[in-house]
Amino acid sequence: MKIGLVFNQKPKKISHENIDMYAEWDGPETINAVANALKNGLNGTGRREVVLIEADNKMFNKLVKEKPDIVFNMAEGFYGASRESQVPAILDMLNIPYTGSDPVTLGICLDKQRTKEILSFHNISTPKFLTVSSGKELENISLPAVVKPVWEGSSKGIINNSLVRTKKELREQVERVVNDYNQPALVEEFLEGREFTVAVLGNEDNARILPIVEIKLDELPPGSNKMYSYEAKWVWDTSDKPLNIFECPARLNPKLKIKIEDLCKKAFNVLRCRDWCRIDVRLDKNGEPHIIELNPLPGVLPNPEDNSCFPKAARSAGISYDEMINSVLNSAIKRLGEN
Amino acid sequence: MGKKDKTNKLNIAVIYDYACTCEGSRENLTAYQDISKQIELINSVLSDMDYSVFPISIGSDVVCFLQTIRDGKVDLVFNLCESVFGESTKEMNIPAMLDLLNLPYTGSGALTLGLTLDKGMAKRILVSNKIKTPECRIFYKEIGKSDDSIIDGLKFPLIIKPLLEHGSLGISQKSVVTSGKQLVAQVNALISKHKQPAIVEEFIAGREIYVPIIGNKNEEVVLAMSEIDFTQMPKDNFQILSYIGKWETESAEYQETVPVCPIDLPRETYNEIKDIALKVFRLMDCRDYARIDIRLTEDNIPYVIDVNPNPCLDEDAGLAISAKVSGIEYPELINRIVHSAMGRANGNGYYKTKILT
Known part of the structure; x- marks a missing residue:
């Protein structure tokens, strides 16, 4: 099998002001880790060839030349409101199957208004x-x-x-x-309750919820707002004074845990997410969970110290990084076989 | 071809789908014939207006198509692709690719095209924003059994449409059903023929009104509304515009479902329809030109039944006729679309796409 790994790579030099701008793009470390995971496969998957394809404007030619059997899509795209839809749209045109959601789902999930409209239609709680x-x-x-x-x-x-x-x-x-x-x-x-992020792996009835990650807002510096902000990510969390902000699995009573899991499964399905997704959830003052947003192209930084939440949830479930990446690929292969 | 010349003419690439010519099996062959006429016309109109125009078709080679656009030093793409390779589900892929190339283009963006093509998604967004649209259910698979639970509270008569098509494709007199048995038969026939889900909607027996809108958000112009005159239809027929009635000029159905423009409406109803159509245009992020389809109940309550971004731009199609009635001749209509798109590209008060590189 020949797998194309399509990605957007962060430029080598980024000024501090631009950290936020490229926040969604991947560094070489992540791209290599995903490529290695795909190359190695799991026991018994046989030899695989992995080709790296950067999602720039030469991507079309590379895809046609390389003719991958399937693409592992982790590209965030360049311009405009529906940028995450661009790569899947092109893959659809070239009839190359890929991991993850289709252009419409990626477009909806990047547009918080559209996401919340669809969720509200299905009576899935989301803040007003x-x-x-x-x-x-x-x-x-x-x-x-x-x-x-x-x-x-x-x-x-x-x-x-x-x-x-x-x-x-x-x-x-x-x-x-x-x-x-x-x-x-x-x-x-603004919901004043606890905040969680929930990794989902698989499809429809077989979608698996990985252990829930809590963003412990109480760990933020005194006087700051209880939100996972730019400052929390890039300013207050330093290597000499790391913020101990994530806990996985989150401490939850069984009833609330099930409630959050069910809510996430519903959101995953009504937005027709495929293969994987990371869903942000927050509790209101009565302790009821609400969906904040869905990330159908979740970040997968390989180094545990980078606190990337999808890999963190997988580790907590005893799933290694390589297993996690291959599990996304296998979900896609299974889904494509069914259609 | 298309090199930016010294006269500083605006280079416009008119792009369209060539593929529907090859397979005669698809119903939308007629839609193709429309397009080839349209291309010629729009080319000549734009050339007369002193733009430098070159048509590019998407053949089977997408890479070659993109190469041509990229090498053409294009200032603006006039996007006439209502499908790709004859598949309307890929209409949204074109704006997505143009976005990746960072090229400005006419008409709506990828998400708007994708969301409105899927009538289920479009209706969810309308409902969430408290805009009236008929109640519906979607069937993804053929129905095995037949009892009342399948319609789950919907009221007959019901109309069954393919979930992912525009232009009346898949609509005939059989599409309206009055019993569970007919419903099952029609849903199953549709799914098997069109290889896509079926949407079942409460049928509103009333006037069907089309509201064409041109321009950018908050600078829109609502053109003269039109409607279908159903009075010549046989009495026991359902008053709908079928595929044959819309496209096959020789058919009886075509003669019996004639579009009329302008139309008569009570002032209050006219204003209400206009407000709803504008609200939908903005809500769905429509750009440059679109048509909102509305059915009026007997009590003159408007229900939105379809949103059509990038409707047909043929000279004798609804949009151009409405424009003419509103005092906008065809060349001016095309020019306004170009200006509206260029205004956005130049960032005149619109959200200009941010360049990351």
């Missing part, structure tokens, strides 16, 4: 929200609220000040998002 394009449309918004860019993944664009408590702060943050990110701002009801 509104999208605004300027600082002038801010009547009737109840505070506190969180202000985020509508088309960004993970916690990109979310800073400690994204949690707003006054009209003035709200206006400032909406203007920051609209100006800096060139996109509408999503204003979301």
Whole structure:
């Protein structure tokens, strides 16, 4: 079997201001780790050839030349609102099967408004929200609220000040998002409860929920807002003073654990996610879980110290990094065989 | 071809799908014939307006197609691809590829095309935003048994459509059913013929009104509305626009379902329809040109039944006729689409895509 690994690689030099901009792209270490996992396969998978294909504008030619049997897609794409859809769209055109979700699902999940509309339709809890394009449309918004860019993944664009408590702060943050990110701002009801991220592996009824990761907001520096922000990721978590912010498996009573798992399975299925996904969940003040967002192209940094949550959840379930990557590939192969 | 010349003419690549010519088996052969006429027309209209125009078709070789676009020093792509290789499910792939090349293009983006092609997804978004659309259920597989639980509270008559098509494909008098038995037969026939899920919707027996909109978000122009005159139809027929009635000019159904523009509506209803259509256009992030389809109940309550970004731009198709009624001649319509797209590309008040490299 010939596997094409399609990726976007971080540029070698990134200034500190741009860390956030390339946050979703992968470093060479991650790309090599995934390539090795695919090459080695699991016991009895036989010899595999892996070709690395960067998702740039020469990708088409490389795909046609290499003719992979399947693509392992970890490319985040370049421009615009539906950027994660670009690579799967091209693979569909070339009739090359690939791991992960289709262009529509990737497009919906990158657009927080669309995601929340689909979830609400299916009565899956998600915080109340509104999208605004300027600082002038801010009547009737109840505070506190969180202000985020509508088309960004993970916690990109979310800073400690994204949690707003006054009209003035709200206006400032909406203007920051609209100006800096060139996109509408999503204003979301702030949930004060615990935060989790949930890794899902497989498809439909066979989707497996890996041990739940808690983002322990109490570990954040005193006085900071209880959110996993840019500062928490890149400023406060230093190698000499690491933030001990993740716990996996999360300490949960069995009832709540099942509730979170069921909610995630439902969200995974109504958004027609395939093979894998990482889902962010937060509890409201009554302890009820809500879906914050879905990441159908989760980050998979191989080094445990990097605190990448999907591999962390897998490790906690006794699944090695290589097994995890191959499990995604095998889900895709099984799914394609069924269709 | 297409080298940026010294006169600083805007280079426009008109792209379209060539593939539907090859297989006669697909119903949408007619749609292809429309396209080839349209290409010629749009080419000549744009050339007359002093743009430097070159048509590019997607043949079987996608790489060659992309190479041609890339080497053509294209300033704008006029996207007339309603399908790729004759498959309408791949319509959204073209904007996705153009986004990857960072080339500006006319019409809606990938997600808008993908979401509106899937009538189920489009309806979920409408419902979440409290916009009325008929109740529906989706069937992914053929139905084995037949009892009332399969329609789960829907009220007959019901209309059955392919989940992933535009342009009345798969619609005939048989599409409207009044019993569980008919429903099962029609759902199964559709799934087996079209190899895709079937969407079953409550049928609204009333006027079917089309609302064409052009422009960019918040600068839209609502063109004259049109509707289908069903009065010539046999009395026991359901008042729908079938595939044959829409495309086969020689058929009786075609003669019996004539589009009318302009139309008469009570002022209040007109305003209500206009507001809903604009809301849908913005909500779905439609760009440059789109058509919102609405059915009116007997009590004049509008229900959105379809959202069509990038509708047919033929000279005698609905959009152009509505434009003409609104005082916009065909060349001006095409030019407005170009300007609307260029306005976005130049970032005049729109969200310009961020360049990461």
